[in-house]
Amino acid sequence: MRVDMTGRVALVTGSGRGIGRAIADRLAAEGASVVYSDVTAPDDALTDQRHMALALDVTDEHAIADAIAAILARYGKLDIAVNNAGIGTKPGERLTIDKVTTAQWDQLLKIDLGGVFLVSRAVAAPMIAQGYGRIINIASVLGLVPMRLQSAYVAAKAGVVNLTKSMAIELAQHGITVNAIAPGSTATDGWRSWINDATSEEQELHGRLMSHIPMGRPAETAEIAHAALFLADPDSAYITGQILAVDGGWVVGFARDF
Ligand SMILES: NC(=O)c1ccc[n+]([C@@H]2O[C@H](COP(=O)([O-])OP(=O)(O)OC[C@H]3O[C@@H](n4cnc5c(N)ncnc54)[C@H](O)[C@@H]3O)[C@@H](O)[C@H]2O)c1
DSSP, X not given: OOOOOTTOEEEETXXXXXXXXXXXXXXXXXXXXXXXXXXSOOGGGOOSTTOEEEEOOTTOHHHHHHHHHHXXXXXXXXXXXXXXXXXXXXXXXXXXXXXXXXXXXXXXXXXXIIHHHHHHHHHHHHHXXXXXXEEEEEOOGGGTSOOTTOXXXXXXXXXXXXXXXXXXXXXXXXXXXXXXXXXXXXXXXXXXXXXXXXXXHHHHHHHHHHHHSTXXXXXXXXXXXXXXXXXXXXTOTXXXXXXXXXXXXXXXXXXXXX
16 A cells, blocks of 8 residues: 655654554655654664654653654644554563552553553644644554453553544544554564564463464564554545454454364
8 A cells, every 4th residue: 555645744652663663664655754752762763854753751741742842843743643652561470450560550551541641632732733633542452352461451452442532532523533553463573582582381372372363373563554554544534433453353253163
């Protein structure tokens, strides 16, 4: 799919690596001016002078305000915001609800849900003023269909799902669409190094997970980026409040016989 994004300005949070980097690079490849942002500015991403790199911790509302001000000072507008920054629950930290610590819960909710709120609030004002916007939230299939031992992540991503719908109905009148992507298991670089070093027990666990997914494989980051480009397309103007699962069929049902 080709989309002419020339002249569009896009902010992608957490685009230092992984899914966020793939989305940012794809928007850039289609002609957008891309603001790469992460906890520390991902300067290595700058391949063209029309882009910029910023430090933007999504839990820090002052850093967010500074980032938006810098974007508006440079480009005079912000068309697309991709709320991608997030953390998951590492295999060693997966616990039943009676053992989840308050610190774990708070950190996950603060980054994965609070970050979407803070950044969306900050970008909504200039988007309302310009009468145009595309907000794309990276949720997860676990926000639609929970998995055991990840209750904070599941709750945060379910929150992102309903926050997406809530913002969509508020912002539609301003020409702003708000949608989410719910990726399934995605083969980021982090995932690849994990799978390379995984113990046989972890490999077996992973194999079992894959056997539940109709496609039987994880997504490539480019496949998530493709969906983001579709939602960012100016022609996707009548699509809002939708949660697009890009998951190889995960949420549709088990690919198993019982
Ligand atoms: N990889 C998967 O299988 C998968 C599946 C479903 C959903 N997701 C979601 O996709 C998004 C990206 O995940 P990924 O797999 O690319 O992860 P990743 O760890 O490779 O990249 C996440 C990026 O977010 C950044 N980040 C973390 N906390 C931040 C903060 N407070 N402020 C700004 N940036 C911050 C990290 O520095 C990192 O660069 C996340 O929201 C994640 O929950 C991933």
